[in-house]
Amino acid sequence: MPVNLVAPNPADLHPVPGVEIGIAMAGVRKANRRDLTVFTLAEGSAVAGVFTQNRFCAAPVQICREHLAAGAAIRAMVINTGNANAGTGADGLARAQRSCEALAGALGISATQVLPFSTGVIMETLPVDRIVAGLPAALADRQAAHWHAAAEAIMTTDTVAKAASRQVSIGGATVSVTGIAKGAGMIRPNMATMLGFVATDAKVSQRVLQHLAREAADRSFNRITVDGDTSTNDSFVLIASRQASHAEITELESPEGAALREAVIAVAQQLAQAIVRDGEGATKFITVRVDGGRTKDECRLVAYAIAHSPLVKTAFFASDPNLGRILAAVGYAGIADLDPSLIDLHLDDVHVATKGGRHPAYQEADGQRVMKQAEITVRVDLHRANGPNAAHATVWTCDFSHDYVTINADYRS
């Protein structure tokens, strides 16, 4: 059951001029499943991507990196579900390459202008013949309004399609920012999640777009975790079709750059949080905020230790204020010179612990009240730095339920 997450209304998703999307059934893993998605991008589009840091990265991720590095303008993307094409060695690379070549041939472009993406089971051979056979139908299906259909087509164990959209005024022009993403397990993105696609028609330089893609990933997909498993296929792509009529944005610090940044990050955060809300088996949406650190990195260490602890996550599932488990996670997070006697712990507005121990005014009934909520904020103050020197970090996660075990014990069957 997703946490406070409803399927997007197709009418709320603004088409992005210059971006068309087509979907088809290729039978990659299951028959009668819309499992193949094609994006085509107008001439002049700029594309930036960030990808998994998993060393066992999937064949399509390797090819995306190569094609983006080659520098030819990206004009199309091909995405399949049902098979991750990861752990497939040289043969997997050849198969991903073949899907790019087939799409390039149909569009009259070069294969290096195509980015491939795959999601699904690892270490199985990609049925590339079926993907190639499905391309004509996907191309014929293309429309600018197909964002919602694409959000559905890229789902695996997701239970709700994930899409977000904004419009923002830039230099007198109305600019759209629309994106889709999918989860729902093997989610602890390191660079970006598998898969997120956000497009805008803003006129923005390639350099600025690349910066913005990294910042948006870092403030959204890179701050979520469902199970701590960093996927082999994480990919986040930010597309600018550059068709809006405003003057080109060449600095993020300009008023126009700031407006675009805010819209892109808002869409990316909404998508990233949607992945957590629909995390495998999730019943709670948890925000973990750590304040008072000396560096952002040490705040993240602590936030992730809490967010990954199976004991903390099962306590949230049970609505059990067994909050010593959070202190234990703070203690083993890896800050060697941490002084536990300085630490404060809040659960929403409830002050649970202070100076390394239970707060004198803390009542279990107050903890219980917050733990029963569907959305909970855990706030830890390390008191290792204060005022403007203090770093902080926020991570979003979900609880750990019976359904997580059920889903992952049954995923392939």
Place this chain on the structure above:
Amino acid sequence: MPVNLVAPNPADLHPVPGVEIGIAMAGVRKANRRDLTVFTLAEGSAVAGVFTQNRFCAAPVQICREHLAAGAAIRAMVINTGNANAGTGADGLARAQRSCEALAGALGISATQVLPFSTGVIMETLPVDRIVAGLPAALADRQAAHWHAAAEAIMTTDTVAKAASRQVSIGGATVSVTGIAKGAGMIRPNMATMLGFVATDAKVSQRVLQHLAREAADRSFNRITVDGDTSTNDSFVLIASRQASHAEITELESPEGAALREAVIAVAQQLAQAIVRDGEGATKFITVRVDGGRTKDECRLVAYAIAHSPLVKTAFFASDPNLGRILAAVGYAGIADLDPSLIDLHLDDVHVATKGGRHPAYQEADGQRVMKQAEITVRVDLHRANGPNAAHATVWTCDFSHDYVTINADYRS
């Protein structure tokens, strides 16, 4: 259901001359539960301890460290279940200290000659008055033959008592090595597990005993993980009553030292593996061995990434050879320059992956056969070093089942 683990037969546990154990009901958390254990050690005993690296370490752990550092001969230990006395601040320290003082008073020794241990729920006030009131009954109960009763008294969510015992001939004398331990959740010991006690009557110097305690912990309790949560209370204590008639062991490299080392490590490994076999919700016992690393540390990184992955652990629970999840964990373990195209993966005798992809001869039926077993060895060869330069590491873990969630969602209720 513990995996291939049966309760020890009391008759198989050799008493250790110079070590007496008494148990009583103190009502720490529940009535009519034998929850208080006292050890008394003969004059001349040597004691070495290794403790949790969790910065939020419990009050009794802090006091154990102080008392061992103070250098007075340790003559007694007091152990309670039902309350961890962790996350309890200065008040917790005072309460742990009071339990030492009460036991010291009854025995006519100094409080610094007593080591305190607690296990149970975190961040609750230790009912030290009830512990002090229970001490006379525990002292009156003392016998050298009470190892089995103590193994039962220290259990929390353990389903089977854990004890191991050996006898070894050293310099013509028959020497006993007997130990007990408890798990079963918050288990990813970092120095030692909560709690392990091993005693021998071997005549061994304090310096050698300290070395042996660290080596034994490092090759047993520090190589297991149930859920990746490093406890606040992990403590491993190695006791030598020094009553055996052989000449004093002053070097572990001597034949006598080697005989003692082998017996102590065998007992420690049997206890550590028993904790995994009885890990919360465990249905499988998994050995993860990583070969071909450049350093032991990087082999351990990979082994723990596999052993902690919820996706890998649920696949074992389901007996589902979804083995790409293991490759994904290898990839995100944190070796920045890992070359995935070199990696081999075996599941027992089945060669699953080679050169970064599925082995040509691998059949899913073979993977399925091994996955259905109760004991499975995962073997990864990184091929980053060969021959005598290659490092390796072994970690023992269990699967992740519905019962883990149930146990930890219900633990306090």
